[in-house]
Amino acid sequence: MSGGSIIIFILNIFGALIIAILGILVGLFYKGIDRKLAAMLQSRVGPPIRQPFLDFFKLMIKENIVPENAIPWVFNGAPVLALVSTVTILFYIPFGPIPALLGDSGDLILIAYLLAIPAIALVAGGFSSGSTYASIGAQREMVLMMSYELPLVTTIIGLGWRLNLAYPGLKVFSLAALSTNPIWGLVGPLGFLGALLLLLTLVIVTPAELSIVPFDIPEAETELAGGVLVEYSGRNLALFELSNAVKMIVMGTLTIALFFPYNIAHLLSITGFFAYIINILFFFFKLFIVIFFEATLIRVALARLKIDQASTAYLIFLSATSLMGLLLIAIDYII
Amino acid sequence: MSISTYKIPIGPIHPSLAEPMTFNFEISGEKIQSVDLAPGDNHRGIEFMGRNRNIVQIIYLAERICGICSASHPFAFCRAVENAAGIEVPPRAEYIRVIIAELERIHSHILWAGIAAEELGFNSVLYLSWKVREEVLDLLEILTGNRINYGMYMIGGVRRDISEEHMPRIMKTLQYYKDAYQTLEDVFLKDPSIALRTKNVGIMTYEDALHLTSVGPTARASGVKKDVRQDQPYSAYADMDIKAITPDIYSGEVNGDVYDRIIVRILEVFQSVQIIEYCLDNLPEGEILSEPKIVKLLGTLKKAKGEGVGRHEAPRGEVIHYIKLNESENPEVWKARAPTYNNLMSWLPMLQRQEIADIPIVIASIDPCIGCMDRVTLVDSNTSKKQVLTREELMKLSIAKTRRILK
Numbered sequence: 001m002s003g004g005s006i007i008i009f010i011l012n013i014f015g016a017l018i019i020a021i022l023g024i025l026v027g028l029f030y031k032g033i034d035r036k037l038a039a040m041l042q043s044r045v046g047p048p049i050r051q052p053f054l055d056f057f058k059l060m061i062k063e064n065i066v067p068e069n070a071i072p073w074v075f076n077g078a079p080v081l082a083l084v085s086t087v088t089i090l091f092y093i094p095f096g097p098i099p100a101l102l103g104d105s106g107d108l109i110l111i112a113y114l115l116a117i118p119a120i121a122l123v124a125g126g127f128s129s130g131s132t133y134a135s136i137g138a139q140r141e142m143v144l145m146m147s148y149e150l151p152l153v154t155t156i157i158g159l160g161w162r163l164n165l166a167y168p169g170l171k172v173f174s175l176a177a178l179s180t181n182p183i184w185g186l187v188g189p190l191g192f193l194g195a196l197l198l199l200l201t202l203v204i205v206t207p208a209e210l211s212i213v214p215f216d217i218p219e220a221e222t223e224l225a226g227g228v229l230v231e232y233s234g235r236n237l238a239l240f241e242l243s244n245a246v247k248m249i250v251m252g253t254l255t256i257a258l259f260f261p262y263n264i265a266h267l268l269s270i271t272g273f274f275a276y277i278i279n280i281l282f283f284f285f286k287l288f289i290v291i292f293f294e295a296t297l298i299r300v301a302l303a304r305l306k307i308d309q310a311s312t313a314y315l316i317f318l319s320a321t322s323l324m325g326l327l328l329i330a331i332d333y334i335i
Numbered sequence: 336m337s338i339s340t341y342k343i344p345i346g347p348i349h350p351s352l353a354e355p356m357t358f359n360f361e362i363s364g365e366k367i368q369s370v371d372l373a374p375g376d377n378h379r380g381i382e383f384m385g386r387n388r389n390i391v392q393i394i395y396l397a398e399r400i401c402g403i404c405s406a407s408h409p410f411a412f413c414r415a416v417e418n419a420a421g422i423e424v425p426p427r428a429e430y431i432r433v434i435i436a437e438l439e440r441i442h443s444h445i446l447w448a449g450i451a452a453e454e455l456g457f458n459s460v461l462y463l464s465w466k467v468r469e470e471v472l473d474l475l476e477i478l479t480g481n482r483i484n485y486g487m488y489m490i491g492g493v494r495r496d497i498s499e500e501h502m503p504r505i506m507k508t509l510q511y512y513k514d515a516y517q518t519l520e521d522v523f524l525k526d527p528s529i530a531l532r533t534k535n536v537g538i539m540t541y542e543d544a545l546h547l548t549s550v551g552p553t554a555r556a557s558g559v560k561k562d563v564r565q566d567q568p569y570s571a572y573a574d575m576d577i578k579a580i581t582p583d584i585y586s587g588e589v590n591g592d593v594y595d596r597i598i599v600r601i602l603e604v605f606q607s608v609q610i611i612e613y614c615l616d617n618l619p620e621g622e623i624l625s626e627p628k629i630v631k632l633l634g635t636l637k638k639a640k641g642e643g644v645g646r647h648e649a650p651r652g653e654v655i656h657y658i659k660l661n662e663s664e665n666p667e668v669w670k671a672r673a674p675t676y677n678n679l680m681s682w683l684p685m686l687q688r689q690e691i692a693d694i695p696i697v698i699a700s701i702d703p704c705i706g707c708m709d710r711v712t713l714v715d716s717n718t719s720k721k722q723v724l725t726r727e728e729l730m731k732l733s734i735a736k737t738r739r740i741l742k
Contacts (some may be wrong), residue, residue, distance in 0.1 A: 042462040132343045136691060214528065222351040222454050222695045284510075303528040304456025306692040307365060312464045 016091055016303070017102045023090045027245030030050040033288065034296050041300045052245060062268045064234030069130035072211055078125030079232070079239035082251025085117035093253045094175055097263060097279035105262065107173035108156050108293050111254070115152075118243055119145045122218070125230035125240075140307045141211075141218035146207045147314035155198045155205075156323035159183055162191070162329050179261035187332050195329030199259050201322040206251045206294040208314070210244060215300040215310055252290045261287055341369050343557050343691075351454055351695035354705035355578035358682075358698070361409065365690045372679060375712040375721060377705045385669040390416055390490060390636045390660075391629055393669065397656070398484050401669060401707040406439040407649030409488035409672065410709075411656040414569070416490050419643025420636055422626075426571075426619040427490035433571040435487050436481065437607040443650035446587045447702045448523060451699045455532050456696035459713065460522055467703065469513050474508040477501065490632060491625035496662040497618070503613060512608050519604070523597050524585070529609050533593040535698035537685040540591055546679045549695065551598045551652020552703045555581050561644030563648040575613055580606060593700045600702075603650075637664055649674055651702050659740060668740050 032049035039046020052057040066072050092106040092114075119141060126138030158175045159302045166186045170177050208215035226232075229240060264282040305313065340363045347355040355376035355726030361368040363428040381400055382708070385393045397412040398405045410432060415423060424432075452460035472482045479485035479495060487493050497505075523529060544557035554561050562579035564572040580596035580602045582588070589595065626632040643660040659668040678701040685697050708718040724732070 025543070042459045044462055132341065136343070213458075217692070220692070223692055224457065225350050230642060247638070300459045302459075302524075303452070303532055304692075305528070306690060308530065308690070309531060320616065 006295055008308075012101065018260050019090050019101055021320075022185060023249055024242055025088060027242070027247075027249045028056065030248060030252075030291055032289065034291060038300050039293060041296070047122050052241070059238035059241065060235055062234040065229050065231075067130050070231065071128040074128035075231075078083050078121040078128070079236045079243070081122035081124075082118040083239045083243040083246070085114050085121070085326045088245045088252045089196040090116045090246065092175065094179055094257055094261075095253060095280075096277055097283065100175060104174075107171065108160065108175060108178070109173050111175075112153060112156055115247075115250070116149065118146065118247060119209075122240075125232070125236075126218075129231035130307050131231050133136045133179075133224045133226070133230045134228055135291065137218045137220070137224050137230070141228055143307055143311055144208055144215065144217060144314075145313040146322055147258060148205045149313060150317070151201045151318040152205045154200045154319065154326060155258075157195075158322070158326040158329060160196050161326075162186055162333070165333055172293050175257050179257045182261050183191060183259065187329060188335070190334075190335070191329045191332030194325040194332060195259075195327030197328065201318055202255055202258070202299045202326065204298075205314075206255070207298050208310070209251055210248055210295060212295055213299040214305045216304060217310055218305050220304060231291075231311060248291060248295060249287070251294060252287045253289050255294065256283070256286050260290070336660075337373045337700060339363060345689050345694060345698075346373075351698065352705075353450070355663050356703070356705045358694075360686075360691075362691060365692070367686055367689050367691070367694070370683065370686045372682065374679070374705065375725075376403075377709040378712040379706075379709070382669050382671065382710065385615070386665055386667070390666065391633060393666070394488060394490070395486075397671070398486065398488075401673070401704050402483050402728055403443050403648050404439070404651070404654065404704065405484045405675070406487065406708060407647050407654050408656070408673075410436055411645040411649075411654045412658070412671070413488050413490055414645030414647065415643040415656040415658040416636070416645070416660075417643070417659050419641045420490075420639035420646060421641075422635075424492055424570075425622040425625060427496075427621045428623045428625075429496055429571045430614045430618050431495075431623065432656055434497065434611050435475075435485060435493075437610045437614075438471055438475055440476075440607045440650045441604050442468050442475070444604050444703075445471075445519075447600060447650075447699075448519070448597065449701050451593075451696060452523075452529070454699045455529065460529075462568070463522060465521070466718050467512075468519070468612040470508055470511050474504060477504055489624060490636070494624070496623050502615070503559075505611070506719070509608050509612060513606065515603075516605055519601050522599055530594060532693075532696065533597060535590065535592050536693050537593045537700055538591050539681055539685050541589070543684045544591070544681070545658075548677050549652075549681045549701075549731040550674045550677045551649070551702075552596055552603065552653065552739065553678045553681055555579055556589075556594045558583070558589035558600045563653050564644050567646065571614060572610075574617065575610060577606075577610070593702065594694055596700045633664075636660065638662060642668075651675060651704060651707075652677060654707075667732075671710070673704060675701070675704045675708035676710070678703070679708065691728075 029049070031052040035051060036046045037047055049244065066075055077184060089111055091101045094100045094110055123138045123141050126141065127136040159178060163170065163178060163181060163186065167181065182191065187195060211219055224230065228238055229237065232240060237256045270278055340361045342355060343360050345350050345360065346357040354457060357376065359371040359373060365443060369539070388396065394412060397408040400408045419593055445464050449461040449464035449490050475485060476482050478497060481486045484739065487495060507678065539557045541558045544554045544559045544623055549557070550561065558581055560579040560581060562577065564577045565579045580599055580737065582598040583604060585598045626635065639660045640662050643721040645656045647654050654674055655672045658666050659669040661667040681701055682698065686694070689697060691714070713724065714720070715722065
């Protein structure tokens with residue numbers, strides 16, 4: 001290893017640390033905003049925006065109970081795995097004007113895999129906790145995961161495929177390439193419609209990824225008393241909460257990078273350092289809008305579905321929607 | 336091939352239950368194979384406490400059998416005592432009693448609607464409906480002094496009058512609920528995600544409802560036109576023409592599912608508004624108590640001998656109070672039968688072949704009030720173990736008790 005690469009390696013480690021900490025802070029902050037907004041929509045006062053931080057610190061000082069008939073290493077390992085895998089995704093996603101830390105070494109396919117790991121960790125944690133409620137929750141989580149993977153992957157493939165047609169030879173699944181050539185600029189009116197359908201798919205998959213109403217079926221508070229998380233407490237639960245908060249940022253940022261990677265500074269003819277700041281602020285504003293539509297509004301407006309209804313919705317209706325989007329983009333290209 | 340099943344207990348403590356009650360489910364996959372009820376965790380010995388108090392003190396106790404039915408129990412209890420002691424109630428008091436009872440029905444049904452929404456994971460609707468409910472609680476506070484446990488009912492009448500200056504405030508509330516009908520209909524009956532979770536869920540057929548002697552909205556949602564206010568009109572209800580509300584009034588068909596139970600309750604809220612309007616328009620002048628001096632009243636009751644039954648259509652169904660006076664300060668027997676007791680067995684056909692996800696809403700759909708219902712628990716005082724009686728043993732004990740009462 002040469003001297004240069006060692007320095008880059010060390011810089012990357014520092015960068016990763018900073019991104020991880022920032023990601024968690026921003027995630028908790030947006031979670032607070034989400035809770036406040038949901039409360040306002042439900043005509044409640046709601047908790048203060050710093051509530052998720054308080055919850056986290058409270059959980060950290062609480063006792064960490066491992067049930068007697070749990071498998072301790074899986075039970076304790078699952079939350080760590082969930083948090084680590086979600087934080088890892090942050091290294092591969094560009095945040096508005098800031099390019100991804102490891103953008104060259106991982107692409108959208110890797111992100112799709114990493115997105116599945118927290119769900120798998122939940123399933124493992126649920127099964128290993130030795131409670132009937134958690135087992136039912138884990139089964140549901142598995143079914144749900146298998147249902148939403150297809151539409152999610154169809155969306156990703158659709159975007160990459162269209163980009164490949166436009167610019168052969170480009171690394172089409174790299175997020176940098178996708179966000180410099182947004183789909184809206186590549187397609188005609190029909191393809192525009194198709195891209196809208198793909199966006200819709202991503203928006204509807206997000207609540208399941210974040211396990212919020214109407215797709216919080218694995219946790220289902222009134223049915224399973226917390227489902228997969230029923231036996232978790234203290235530090236382990238805090239880690240799951242963190243990974244969920246980070247996942248919200250991940251899904252929001254992913255939507256922005258794939259569909260709304262636009263910046264605002266050049267429109268205001270600002271250059272230099274200020275342009276950077278303006279773009280970052282604009283990015284946070286976009287994140288706020290996206291999270292509002294992907295998480296807050298959906299969870300306020302709907303009742304929880306049953307697992308078979310959710311599975312049908314994803315496997316049949318949403319898959320059909322995404323395939324239709326793909327088809328429209330294909331037709332648009334042929335014409 | 337045999338179906339492999341596993342057991343899950345719901346209760347005695349569970350987020351979907353407001354009160355302690357145990358359900359033992361046999362589940363295969365997500366489908367319920369069988370269910371066993373195990374009540375008896377909320378027995379408070381209220382009837383025993385009542386036997387050590389005088390009649391007027393029991394009103395206070397009867398009000399506290401259940402927080403939501405805190406007009407229904409004293410209503411039925413007062414009617415039982417009046418029936419036993421032969422006390423006449425002035426007409427104005429009868430009308431005021433009905434007004435309070437119907438205001439209670441409004442708040443109880445809207446409270447239930449909110450809880451049902453919460454069981455479906457639809458928290459926005461919970462907050463919305465409880466916001467709508469606040470209006471009637473405010474009115475009840477103005478009329479009676481309390482949001483719940485109104486302290487309004489008294490042997491031979493009511494304790495507070497409704498005066499002229501209350502009228503505008505009552506009219507405002509009634510108008511508020513007429514306007515709210517559209518909101519409630521939009522939110523509960525036209526919302527696709529609620530329909531998805533409640534239609535064809537927890538079905539009880541007309542035959543089952545008759546066979547299991549269900550009462551109240553639970554029975555009416557299955558098409559049984561059963562309502563004490565209609566069948567044996569009493570108090571001011573006798574002056575009105577009240578029809579039992581069944582879901583076909585709204586949707587033209589009776590399915591007996593959870594959705595139908597929502598329809599019945601939403602419609603009953605507006606039936607109550609009409610009843611209150613009638614009562615206000617025809618409120619007779621006169622006394623509100625047949626005997627305002629409590630000491631004198633207690634003296635009369637002390638000399639009374641005989642038994643009495645009081646029935647009332649509570650928000651959850653028919654509530655019956657039985658009392659036996661035997662020329663003493665305390666009653667010899669006091670028995671309260673809450674509507675939930677009748678509706679317990681309705682759960683069995685409703686829960687059959689449903690999914691785990693349906694359990695909370697189906698359990699909530701009969702609007703259970705475990706505190707009202709738990710009258711008996713058999714506990715061995717040495718081992719503190721609960722006992723379950725067979726049908727024969729229960730029959731034998733019941734017959735023995737009836738003989739003891741009739742003696």
